[in-house]
Amino acid sequence: MRKLFTGLLLILSFNLSLFAQLTRDQYLKLESALGEDSFFNGHLTGFMLYDLDSQMVLYEKNSHQRFIPASTTKLFTLFSSLVVLNDSTQTLRYVTDGNTIKIWGSGDPSWKYKTLYQPDFQEFLAPYETIVFSDANMMSPAFGYGWQWDDYYYNYSAERSSLPIYGNLVKVKKVGNAPTVFPPSFQADVFPTNRTIRELERDFHSNKFYYNPNNFRAREEFIPFITSPELLMQLASDVTGKNWIYEPDSLPTLHQEWRGAPLFPILKEMMLESDNFLAEQLMLMVSDRLFQRLDTERAIEYMLKTYLYDLPDEPQWVDGSGLSRHDLFTPRTMVALFEKIYRMLPDQQLFELLPAGGRAGTLENSYKAEQPYIFAKTGTMSNNHSLVGLVRGKSGRYYCFAFMNSNYPWKASEVRREMEKVMVMVREMV
Structure with missing residues:
Protein backbone atom coordinates (compact mmCIF):
# COMPACT_ATOMS: atom_id res chain seq x y z
CA MET A 1 0.00 0.00 0.00
CA ARG A 2 2.92 2.33 0.85
CA LYS A 3 4.47 1.66 -2.56
CA LEU A 4 1.14 2.26 -4.31
CA PHE A 5 0.60 5.53 -2.41
CA THR A 6 4.15 6.66 -3.26
CA GLY A 7 3.58 5.81 -6.92
CA LEU A 8 0.38 7.82 -7.01
CA LEU A 9 2.15 10.81 -5.47
CA LEU A 10 4.89 10.57 -8.10
CA ILE A 11 2.31 10.44 -10.92
CA LEU A 12 0.43 13.40 -9.44
CA SER A 13 3.67 15.33 -9.01
CA PHE A 14 4.67 14.60 -12.62
CA ASN A 15 1.25 15.67 -13.94
CA LEU A 16 1.35 18.90 -11.97
CA SER A 17 4.81 19.63 -13.37
CA LEU A 18 3.28 19.55 -16.83
CA PHE A 19 1.16 22.59 -16.02
CA ALA A 20 2.89 25.66 -17.37
CA VAL A 83 -28.22 29.23 -19.36
CA VAL A 84 -31.78 30.53 -19.85
CA LEU A 85 -32.73 30.36 -23.55
CA ASN A 86 -31.36 26.92 -24.40
CA ASP A 87 -31.51 26.31 -28.17
CA SER A 88 -34.13 28.66 -29.65
CA THR A 89 -35.55 32.16 -29.50
CA GLN A 90 -38.74 33.11 -27.75
CA THR A 91 -40.47 34.98 -30.61
CA LEU A 92 -44.07 35.53 -29.51
CA ARG A 93 -46.63 34.90 -26.82
CA TYR A 94 -50.19 34.79 -28.11
CA VAL A 95 -53.87 34.01 -27.70
CA THR A 96 -56.38 33.30 -30.47
CA ASP A 97 -60.07 34.01 -31.01
CA GLY A 98 -61.48 32.71 -34.28
CA ASN A 99 -59.69 34.43 -37.16
CA THR A 100 -57.96 36.92 -34.83
CA ILE A 101 -54.65 36.39 -33.04
CA LYS A 102 -53.32 38.68 -30.33
CA ILE A 103 -49.55 38.71 -29.90
CA TRP A 104 -46.96 40.02 -27.46
CA GLY A 105 -43.40 40.24 -28.74
CA SER A 106 -40.70 38.48 -26.73
CA GLY A 107 -37.66 40.33 -28.05
CA ASP A 108 -36.65 38.02 -30.93
CA PRO A 109 -34.39 40.18 -33.19
CA SER A 110 -34.49 37.92 -36.25
CA TRP A 111 -37.38 39.30 -38.32
CA LYS A 112 -35.94 40.78 -41.53
CA TYR A 113 -32.57 41.41 -39.87
CA LYS A 114 -29.35 40.66 -41.73
CA THR A 115 -29.08 37.06 -42.95
CA LEU A 116 -30.34 35.47 -39.76
CA TYR A 117 -32.67 32.49 -39.94
CA GLN A 118 -36.17 33.89 -40.39
CA PRO A 119 -39.12 32.87 -38.21
CA ASP A 120 -41.86 31.91 -40.68
CA PHE A 121 -44.37 34.65 -39.87
CA GLN A 122 -46.27 34.01 -43.11
CA GLU A 123 -47.04 30.41 -42.20
CA PHE A 124 -47.63 31.16 -38.53
CA LEU A 125 -50.10 33.98 -39.24
CA ALA A 126 -51.74 32.35 -42.28
CA PRO A 127 -54.90 31.14 -40.42
CA TYR A 128 -55.70 34.64 -39.15
CA GLU A 129 -57.12 37.72 -40.84
CA THR A 130 -56.38 40.21 -38.07
CA ILE A 131 -53.31 40.51 -35.85
CA VAL A 132 -53.70 42.48 -32.63
CA PHE A 133 -50.38 43.58 -31.14
CA SER A 134 -49.58 44.63 -27.58
CA ASP A 135 -46.32 45.91 -26.13
CA ALA A 136 -47.62 46.13 -22.56
CA ASN A 137 -45.03 43.51 -21.55
CA MET A 138 -42.13 45.82 -22.57
CA MET A 139 -40.70 47.39 -19.42
CA SER A 140 -37.24 48.50 -20.60
CA PRO A 141 -36.91 51.82 -22.46
CA ALA A 142 -35.70 52.00 -26.07
CA PHE A 143 -32.21 53.08 -24.96
CA GLY A 144 -30.13 51.58 -22.18
CA TYR A 145 -28.97 53.29 -19.00
CA GLY A 146 -25.88 55.39 -19.66
CA TRP A 147 -25.90 55.20 -23.47
CA GLN A 148 -24.50 58.29 -25.17
CA TRP A 149 -27.29 60.44 -26.57
CA ASP A 150 -25.36 61.47 -29.70
CA ASP A 151 -25.01 57.84 -30.84
CA TYR A 152 -28.68 57.85 -31.82
CA TYR A 153 -28.03 57.92 -35.59
CA TYR A 154 -25.32 55.23 -35.67
CA ASN A 155 -26.26 51.65 -36.50
CA TYR A 156 -24.64 50.28 -33.34
CA SER A 157 -27.23 52.16 -31.27
CA ALA A 158 -30.50 50.81 -32.67
CA GLU A 159 -33.45 50.98 -30.31
CA ARG A 160 -34.65 48.03 -28.24
CA SER A 161 -38.21 46.81 -28.78
CA SER A 162 -40.43 43.82 -28.06
CA LEU A 163 -41.00 42.86 -31.71
CA PRO A 164 -38.32 44.48 -33.89
CA ILE A 165 -38.42 44.35 -37.67
CA TYR A 166 -35.46 45.12 -39.97
CA GLY A 167 -33.32 45.37 -36.84
CA ASN A 168 -35.01 48.75 -36.25
CA LEU A 169 -32.73 50.08 -38.99
CA VAL A 170 -33.16 51.86 -42.32
CA LYS A 171 -30.83 50.59 -45.06
CA VAL A 172 -29.13 53.25 -47.21
CA LYS A 173 -27.88 52.95 -50.79
CA LYS A 174 -26.39 55.72 -52.93
CA VAL A 175 -28.05 56.27 -56.32
CA GLY A 176 -26.45 59.21 -58.13
CA ASN A 177 -26.02 61.94 -55.56
CA ALA A 178 -29.02 60.88 -53.49
CA PRO A 179 -29.89 58.09 -51.05
CA THR A 180 -32.40 55.34 -51.71
CA VAL A 181 -33.64 53.82 -48.48
CA PHE A 182 -35.26 50.55 -47.46
CA PRO A 183 -37.95 49.90 -46.32
CA PRO A 184 -39.26 52.13 -49.14
CA SER A 185 -41.96 53.62 -46.92
CA PHE A 186 -39.25 55.84 -45.40
CA GLN A 187 -38.29 57.35 -48.79
CA ALA A 188 -40.91 60.11 -48.58
CA ASP A 189 -39.16 61.40 -45.44
CA VAL A 190 -35.72 61.84 -47.06
CA PHE A 191 -34.85 65.50 -47.78
CA PRO A 192 -31.86 67.43 -49.19
CA THR A 193 -30.16 70.03 -47.02
CA ASN A 194 -27.40 72.63 -47.28
CA ARG A 195 -25.87 71.51 -43.98
CA THR A 196 -22.27 70.35 -44.26
CA ILE A 197 -22.99 66.66 -43.63
CA ARG A 198 -21.49 63.72 -45.52
CA GLU A 199 -23.94 60.98 -44.60
CA LEU A 200 -27.69 60.55 -44.42
CA GLU A 201 -28.60 61.78 -40.94
CA ARG A 202 -31.82 61.34 -39.03
CA ASP A 203 -33.53 64.11 -37.15
CA PHE A 204 -33.15 63.63 -33.39
CA HIS A 205 -36.89 63.76 -32.65
CA SER A 206 -38.45 62.21 -35.77
CA ASN A 207 -37.99 59.78 -38.65
CA LYS A 208 -37.01 62.53 -41.07
CA PHE A 209 -33.70 62.03 -42.86
CA TYR A 210 -31.39 64.61 -44.45
CA TYR A 211 -28.46 64.54 -46.87
CA ASN A 212 -26.29 67.04 -48.73
CA PRO A 213 -26.22 66.20 -52.49
CA ASN A 214 -22.77 67.81 -52.81
CA ASN A 215 -21.14 65.74 -50.06
CA PHE A 216 -23.20 62.56 -49.79
CA ARG A 217 -20.99 59.43 -49.42
CA ALA A 218 -23.33 56.69 -48.07
CA ARG A 219 -20.62 55.05 -45.99
CA GLU A 220 -23.14 54.56 -43.19
CA GLU A 221 -25.15 51.67 -44.63
CA PHE A 222 -27.70 51.52 -41.81
CA ILE A 223 -29.35 54.21 -39.68
CA PRO A 224 -31.66 53.56 -36.70
CA PHE A 225 -35.26 54.68 -36.93
CA ILE A 226 -37.43 55.75 -34.01
CA THR A 227 -39.65 52.84 -33.09
CA SER A 228 -43.34 53.17 -32.24
CA PRO A 229 -46.36 50.85 -32.18
CA GLU A 230 -47.89 52.79 -35.09
CA LEU A 231 -44.78 52.36 -37.23
CA LEU A 232 -44.60 48.65 -36.43
CA MET A 233 -48.25 48.24 -37.45
CA GLN A 234 -47.46 49.85 -40.80
CA LEU A 235 -44.26 47.87 -41.50
CA ALA A 236 -45.69 44.56 -40.32
CA SER A 237 -48.84 45.03 -42.39
CA ASP A 238 -46.73 45.72 -45.47
CA VAL A 239 -44.62 42.59 -44.92
CA THR A 240 -47.38 40.14 -44.03
CA GLY A 241 -50.29 41.52 -46.05
CA LYS A 242 -52.41 41.25 -42.90
CA ASN A 243 -54.32 43.83 -40.91
CA TRP A 244 -52.37 44.74 -37.75
CA ILE A 245 -54.06 46.59 -34.87
CA TYR A 246 -52.44 48.04 -31.76
CA GLU A 247 -54.10 47.36 -28.41
CA PRO A 248 -51.73 47.58 -25.40
CA ASP A 249 -53.37 44.98 -23.15
CA SER A 250 -51.64 42.95 -20.44
CA LEU A 251 -50.44 39.44 -21.20
CA PRO A 252 -53.02 36.94 -19.86
CA THR A 253 -51.87 34.11 -17.63
CA LEU A 254 -53.19 31.52 -20.07
CA HIS A 255 -51.47 31.93 -23.42
CA GLN A 256 -49.36 30.05 -25.94
CA GLU A 257 -45.72 30.47 -27.00
CA TRP A 258 -44.03 30.46 -30.39
CA ARG A 259 -40.31 29.75 -30.50
CA GLY A 260 -39.43 30.76 -34.03
CA ALA A 261 -35.66 30.65 -34.68
CA PRO A 262 -32.51 28.75 -33.63
CA LEU A 263 -30.47 30.58 -31.04
CA PHE A 264 -26.88 29.68 -32.01
CA PRO A 265 -26.70 31.79 -35.23
CA ILE A 266 -27.78 34.84 -33.23
CA LEU A 267 -25.14 34.19 -30.57
CA LYS A 268 -22.50 33.71 -33.26
CA GLU A 269 -23.39 36.96 -35.05
CA MET A 270 -23.42 38.85 -31.76
CA MET A 271 -20.00 37.57 -30.73
CA LEU A 272 -18.13 37.68 -34.04
CA GLU A 273 -19.46 41.06 -35.21
CA SER A 274 -20.02 42.51 -31.73
CA ASP A 275 -23.62 43.30 -32.63
CA ASN A 276 -25.09 45.56 -29.94
CA PHE A 277 -28.67 45.22 -31.14
CA LEU A 278 -28.59 41.43 -30.91
CA ALA A 279 -27.04 41.59 -27.44
CA GLU A 280 -29.76 43.90 -26.14
Missing part, protein backbone atom coordinates in the same frame (compact mmCIF):
# COMPACT_ATOMS: atom_id res chain seq x y z
CA GLN A 21 4.33 27.84 -14.64
CA LEU A 22 6.19 31.06 -15.24
CA THR A 23 9.85 31.11 -14.34
CA ARG A 24 11.25 34.05 -12.44
CA ASP A 25 12.70 35.51 -15.65
CA GLN A 26 9.38 35.15 -17.49
CA TYR A 27 7.53 36.78 -14.62
CA LEU A 28 9.97 39.70 -14.62
CA LYS A 29 9.54 40.08 -18.40
CA LEU A 30 5.79 40.48 -17.97
CA GLU A 31 6.35 42.88 -15.09
CA SER A 32 8.60 44.95 -17.34
CA ALA A 33 6.13 44.81 -20.25
CA LEU A 34 3.26 46.04 -18.07
CA GLY A 35 5.11 47.97 -15.40
CA GLU A 36 6.22 51.51 -14.57
CA ASP A 37 8.50 51.99 -17.57
CA SER A 38 6.09 50.47 -20.09
CA PHE A 39 3.53 51.92 -22.48
CA PHE A 40 0.79 50.74 -20.10
CA ASN A 41 1.94 52.93 -17.23
CA GLY A 42 0.28 55.94 -18.88
CA HIS A 43 -3.23 54.69 -18.13
CA LEU A 44 -5.08 52.11 -16.04
CA THR A 45 -4.28 48.56 -17.18
CA GLY A 46 -5.40 45.25 -15.72
CA PHE A 47 -4.23 41.79 -16.76
CA MET A 48 -4.74 38.19 -15.64
CA LEU A 49 -3.37 34.97 -17.12
CA TYR A 50 -5.05 31.80 -15.87
CA ASP A 51 -4.28 28.12 -16.39
CA LEU A 52 -7.61 26.39 -17.06
CA ASP A 53 -6.19 22.92 -16.37
CA SER A 54 -4.53 23.55 -13.02
CA GLN A 55 -6.98 26.37 -12.19
CA MET A 56 -4.03 28.51 -11.14
CA VAL A 57 -3.32 32.18 -11.76
CA LEU A 58 0.02 32.44 -13.55
CA TYR A 59 0.22 36.22 -13.54
CA GLU A 60 -1.94 39.18 -12.61
CA LYS A 61 -1.65 42.94 -12.49
CA ASN A 62 -4.44 45.18 -11.20
CA SER A 63 -6.85 42.28 -11.68
CA HIS A 64 -8.95 43.62 -8.78
CA GLN A 65 -9.46 47.04 -10.38
CA ARG A 66 -12.71 47.87 -12.17
CA PHE A 67 -12.68 48.80 -15.86
CA ILE A 68 -15.24 49.93 -18.41
CA PRO A 69 -15.58 46.66 -20.36
CA ALA A 70 -17.31 47.95 -23.53
CA SER A 71 -18.33 44.99 -25.72
CA THR A 72 -16.68 42.33 -23.56
CA THR A 73 -19.96 42.80 -21.63
CA LYS A 74 -21.42 40.54 -24.33
CA LEU A 75 -19.76 37.61 -22.55
CA PHE A 76 -22.27 38.16 -19.73
CA THR A 77 -25.08 38.20 -22.30
CA LEU A 78 -23.72 35.04 -23.93
CA PHE A 79 -23.61 33.23 -20.59
CA SER A 80 -27.15 34.34 -19.69
CA SER A 81 -28.49 33.24 -23.08
CA LEU A 82 -26.86 29.83 -22.85
CA GLN A 281 -32.55 41.81 -27.65
CA LEU A 282 -31.05 38.63 -26.21
CA MET A 283 -31.28 40.08 -22.71
CA LEU A 284 -34.91 40.98 -23.37
CA MET A 285 -35.55 37.37 -24.40
CA VAL A 286 -33.83 36.16 -21.23
CA SER A 287 -36.15 38.37 -19.19
CA ASP A 288 -39.18 37.16 -21.16
CA ARG A 289 -38.30 33.51 -20.56
CA LEU A 290 -37.80 34.13 -16.84
CA PHE A 291 -40.59 36.56 -16.03
CA GLN A 292 -42.88 36.83 -19.10
CA ARG A 293 -41.98 40.51 -19.31
CA LEU A 294 -39.16 42.35 -21.07
CA ASP A 295 -37.06 43.95 -18.35
CA THR A 296 -33.28 43.90 -18.84
CA GLU A 297 -32.57 45.31 -15.38
CA ARG A 298 -34.56 42.56 -13.69
CA ALA A 299 -32.93 39.85 -15.81
CA ILE A 300 -29.47 41.13 -14.90
CA GLU A 301 -30.37 41.23 -11.22
CA TYR A 302 -31.60 37.63 -11.41
CA MET A 303 -28.46 36.36 -13.15
CA LEU A 304 -26.17 38.07 -10.64
CA LYS A 305 -28.05 36.61 -7.67
CA THR A 306 -28.22 33.07 -9.03
CA TYR A 307 -25.73 31.81 -11.61
CA LEU A 308 -23.14 34.57 -11.07
CA TYR A 309 -23.23 35.06 -7.31
CA ASP A 310 -19.75 33.52 -6.92
CA LEU A 311 -17.77 35.88 -9.18
CA PRO A 312 -14.65 37.28 -7.45
CA ASP A 313 -15.81 40.91 -7.56
CA GLU A 314 -19.44 41.98 -7.80
CA PRO A 315 -19.99 43.32 -11.34
CA GLN A 316 -21.68 46.61 -12.05
CA TRP A 317 -23.66 45.33 -15.04
CA VAL A 318 -26.40 47.47 -16.60
CA ASP A 319 -26.98 46.43 -20.24
CA GLY A 320 -26.54 43.59 -22.70
CA SER A 321 -24.18 45.19 -25.18
CA GLY A 322 -21.65 47.20 -23.20
CA LEU A 323 -22.69 50.54 -24.72
CA SER A 324 -23.03 52.01 -21.23
CA ARG A 325 -20.11 53.54 -19.37
CA HIS A 326 -21.82 52.44 -16.15
CA ASP A 327 -20.72 48.83 -16.78
CA LEU A 328 -17.70 48.07 -14.58
CA PHE A 329 -15.92 44.70 -14.30
CA THR A 330 -12.57 43.52 -12.99
CA PRO A 331 -10.18 41.33 -15.03
CA ARG A 332 -10.42 38.49 -12.51
CA THR A 333 -14.21 38.58 -12.73
CA MET A 334 -13.99 38.41 -16.53
CA VAL A 335 -11.69 35.38 -16.25
CA ALA A 336 -14.08 33.68 -13.83
CA LEU A 337 -17.02 34.35 -16.14
CA PHE A 338 -15.14 33.06 -19.17
CA GLU A 339 -14.21 29.89 -17.30
CA LYS A 340 -17.92 29.24 -16.68
CA ILE A 341 -18.57 29.54 -20.44
CA TYR A 342 -15.53 27.39 -21.20
CA ARG A 343 -16.78 24.60 -18.91
CA MET A 344 -20.29 24.83 -20.35
CA LEU A 345 -19.67 24.69 -24.12
CA PRO A 346 -18.08 21.99 -26.25
CA ASP A 347 -14.78 23.20 -27.72
CA GLN A 348 -16.09 23.29 -31.28
CA GLN A 349 -19.02 25.55 -30.38
CA LEU A 350 -16.86 27.82 -28.24
CA PHE A 351 -14.37 28.40 -31.05
CA GLU A 352 -17.19 29.08 -33.50
CA LEU A 353 -18.37 31.88 -31.23
CA LEU A 354 -15.01 33.54 -30.59
CA PRO A 355 -13.29 35.99 -32.94
CA ALA A 356 -9.94 34.50 -34.02
CA GLY A 357 -6.79 36.55 -34.46
CA GLY A 358 -6.08 37.18 -38.15
CA ARG A 359 -9.02 35.00 -39.18
CA ALA A 360 -12.53 35.91 -38.05
CA GLY A 361 -14.79 38.50 -36.53
CA THR A 362 -13.51 41.63 -34.82
CA LEU A 363 -9.98 40.14 -34.65
CA GLU A 364 -9.69 39.48 -38.38
CA ASN A 365 -7.16 42.27 -38.87
CA SER A 366 -5.15 41.96 -35.68
CA TYR A 367 -3.12 39.37 -33.75
CA LYS A 368 -2.13 37.75 -37.05
CA ALA A 369 -0.04 34.59 -37.09
CA GLU A 370 0.46 31.54 -39.26
CA GLN A 371 -1.65 29.63 -36.75
CA PRO A 372 -4.20 31.72 -34.79
CA TYR A 373 -3.25 32.00 -31.14
CA ILE A 374 -5.81 34.51 -29.84
CA PHE A 375 -9.51 33.58 -29.56
CA ALA A 376 -11.27 36.32 -27.67
CA LYS A 377 -14.05 38.89 -27.38
CA THR A 378 -13.02 42.47 -28.03
CA GLY A 379 -14.44 45.57 -26.41
CA THR A 380 -13.72 49.09 -27.62
CA MET A 381 -15.13 52.45 -26.59
CA SER A 382 -13.47 55.85 -26.70
CA ASN A 383 -10.53 55.70 -24.23
CA ASN A 384 -11.28 52.05 -23.33
CA HIS A 385 -10.21 48.78 -24.93
CA SER A 386 -10.35 45.22 -23.58
CA LEU A 387 -9.76 41.67 -24.74
CA VAL A 388 -11.01 38.56 -22.92
CA GLY A 389 -10.67 34.95 -24.03
CA LEU A 390 -8.09 32.28 -24.82
CA VAL A 391 -4.42 32.38 -25.81
CA ARG A 392 -2.79 29.29 -27.28
CA GLY A 393 0.80 28.86 -26.14
CA LYS A 394 3.62 27.33 -28.15
CA SER A 395 2.94 24.18 -26.11
CA GLY A 396 -0.43 23.92 -27.88
CA ARG A 397 -2.35 24.38 -24.62
CA TYR A 398 -4.95 27.09 -24.02
CA TYR A 399 -4.94 29.65 -21.23
CA CYS A 400 -7.62 32.13 -20.27
CA PHE A 401 -6.76 35.82 -20.02
CA ALA A 402 -8.33 39.22 -19.50
CA PHE A 403 -6.48 42.32 -20.72
CA MET A 404 -8.32 45.56 -19.89
CA ASN A 405 -7.39 49.20 -20.52
CA SER A 406 -9.16 52.39 -19.47
CA ASN A 407 -8.54 56.14 -19.59
CA TYR A 408 -5.84 56.17 -22.23
CA PRO A 409 -5.41 59.28 -24.44
CA TRP A 410 -4.24 57.44 -27.57
CA LYS A 411 -5.97 55.78 -30.50
CA ALA A 412 -7.26 52.28 -29.83
CA SER A 413 -5.00 50.99 -32.62
CA GLU A 414 -1.92 52.05 -30.62
CA VAL A 415 -3.18 50.24 -27.53
CA ARG A 416 -3.93 47.10 -29.57
CA ARG A 417 -0.42 47.18 -31.05
CA GLU A 418 1.18 47.26 -27.61
CA MET A 419 -1.21 44.59 -26.30
CA GLU A 420 -0.21 42.35 -29.17
CA LYS A 421 3.46 42.56 -28.14
CA VAL A 422 2.50 41.33 -24.67
CA MET A 423 0.34 38.50 -26.00
CA VAL A 424 3.11 37.31 -28.35
CA MET A 425 5.38 37.22 -25.30
CA VAL A 426 2.79 35.18 -23.39
CA ARG A 427 2.42 32.77 -26.32
CA GLU A 428 6.17 32.10 -26.28
CA MET A 429 6.20 31.60 -22.52
CA VAL A 430 3.47 28.99 -22.25
